Amino acid sequence: DVSFVDFNNNINSVLPRFSRPANHSRIFYGVMFDAGSTGTRIHVYTFIQSNSELPVLDNEIFQSLKPGLSAYADSPKMATDGIRKLLKVAKKSVPRLEWKKTPVVLRATAGLRMLSAEKAQALLDQVQHVFDESPFLVPDNSVTIMNGTNEGILAWISVNFLTGHLSAAQNKKTVGILDLGGGSTQITFLPKLKKTIESVPVTDYIARFDIFNSTFELYTYSYLGNGLMAARLATLGALGAEGLEDRVFKSSCLPKKFMEDWSFGGLTYHLSGDPGSDTGFKPCYQEVLKVVKGVIHQPYELQDSNLFYAFSYYFDRAVDAGLIDGVQGGMLEVRDFKKKAKEVCSTMTKNPSVSPFLCMDMTYISCLLKDGFGFKESTVLQLTKTVNNVEASWTLGAVLDHFHSLKIH
Numbered sequence: 001d002v003s004f005v006d007f008n009n010n011i012n013s014v015l016p017r018f019s020r021p022a023n024h025s026r027i028f029y030g031v032m033f034d035a036g037s038t039g040t041r042i043h044v045y046t047f048i049q050s051n052s053e054l055p056v057l058d059n060e061i062f063q064s065l066k067p068g069l070s071a072y073a074d075s076p077k078m079a080t081d082g083i084r085k086l087l088k089v090a091k092k093s094v095p096r097l098e099w100k101k102t103p104v105v106l107r108a109t110a111g112l113r114m115l116s117a118e119k120a121q122a123l124l125d126q127v128q129h130v131f132d133e134s135p136f137l138v139p140d141n142s143v144t145i146m147n148g149t150n151e152g153i154l155a156w157i158s159v160n161f162l163t164g165h166l167s168a169a170q171n172k173k174t175v176g177i178l179d180l181g182g183g184s185t186q187i188t189f190l191p192k193l194k195k196t197i198e199s200v201p202v203t204d205y206i207a208r209f210d211i212f213n214s215t216f217e218l219y220t221y222s223y224l225g226n227g228l229m230a231a232r233l234a235t236l237g238a239l240g241a242e243g244l245e246d247r248v249f250k251s252s253c254l255p256k257k258f259m260e261d262w263s264f265g266g267l268t269y270h271l272s273g274d275p276g277s278d279t280g281f282k283p284c285y286q287e288v289l290k291v292v293k294g295v296i297h298q299p300y301e302l303q304d305s306n307l308f309y310a311f312s313y314y315f316d317r318a319v320d321a322g323l324i325d326g327v328q329g330g331m332l333e334v335r336d337f338k339k340k341a342k343e344v345c346s347t348m349t350k351n352p353s354v355s356p357f358l359c360m361d362m363t364y365i366s367c368l369l370k371d372g373f374g375f376k377e378s379t380v381l382q383l384t385k386t387v388n389n390v391e392a393s394w395t396l397g398a399v400l401d402h403f404h405s406l407k408i409h
């Protein structure tokens with residue numbers, strides 16, 4: 001199953017050959033849009049193709065805007081303004097002469113996966129229209145919904161590329177990834193034990209892909225509905241509920257006096273604390289446990305096999321809670337999330353924190369890590385937003401895949 005992919009041949013099929021002095025390394029660009037459930041982001045990557053197998057990532061330009069595409073589910077034309085704004089960033093970042101050779105691609109994640117196929121397609125059609133009018137190279141299938149397996153694999157490729165673990169692929173010493181989005185959450189790692197692969201509930205948990213001379217066989221899964229925003233709704237019993245106008249969703253994870261309208265995925269929910277019940281970590285844990293129990297599979301091996309990089313909302317909430325520095329990131333033990341959740345939940349009514357949801361979010365993260373994936377309290381996670389100034393995101397892996405055809409199967 002191992003196949004050698006000639007990187008240069010692949011690039012030439014996308015970027016037409018042009019003459020340069022023989023010793024001049026080639027510079028090329030890739031533009032990837034991440035249409036997430038909570039926002040849309042553009043990543044403009046500059047690569048230098050030297051003679052070695054892997055290109056060198058020279059730099060990334062990153063911009064984001066809120067809300068995500070799914071907020072325009074009932075008025076898809078309104079989604080185009082944001083896409084146009086972000087495309088301007090690409091025009092500023094890529095030299096004019098390179099526009100025609102530079103691919104623009106958009107991949108949508110959980111926000112669009114959770115919409116009906118018709119509504120999602122109407123949004124994608126609008127984006128496609130804006131891309132078609134742009135001066136960039138618009139490859140086939142440049143605007144699609146990405147499946148969860150690819151989201152997990154591509155994030156794993158990104159982080160292992162950025163941390164230098166892919167160039168020494170033969171060692172197979174890699175890091176695992178934990179990605180917590182708004183709508184879905186992904187776990188991906190390279191198992192050391194056969195038993196891990198043999199003991200998955202369905203074969204969907206294992207994915208193979210080829211890169212240079214090796215095939216990687218990864219444990220990867222994306223749980224739709226277990227992203228942080230979707231988990232809030234599920235905890236409140238509001239996920240997929242009808243008659244939203246006339247209902248108020250309550251939780252022991254919210255401050256007793258809290259009462260607010262809250263929007264996600266184009267819908268608005270009336271939320272409130274629960275003055276008539278106990279609030280705090282214990283009752284809250286029981287509530288969030290319902291979102292995790294029987295849903296999340298526990299891999300056979302976990303703690304000792306890999307160092308895990310945790311990013312997206314894992315990182316954001318660790319910063320909000322004061323556990324790590326917002327620029328540096330840092331190492332945390334799983335128990336640190338729990339300890340902090342207890343603290344935030346016990347003081348939320350008297351001493352409101354940055355967000356009324358912090359108790360719920362921190363409790364959910366603790367529960368997901370421990371009762372969900374089955375991490376030990378003592379497992380150390382590397383909380384990361386950027387590696388060498390590049391966002392930890394599946395988007396880099398997606399650009400590498402585009403140029404390189406990693407043959408994910």
Ligand SMILES: O=c1ccn([C@@H]2O[C@H](COP(=O)(O)OP(=O)(O)O)[C@@H](O)[C@H]2O)c(=O)[nH]1
Binds near residue numbers: 035039109110391
């Ligand atoms: O390049 C990126 C892309 C996303 N995020 C974070 O990812 C989370 C949201 O994920 P998203 O809206 O993409 O949800 P999904 O659709 O993946 O469930 C938030 O914490 C964002 O700040 C980020 O930090 N950098």
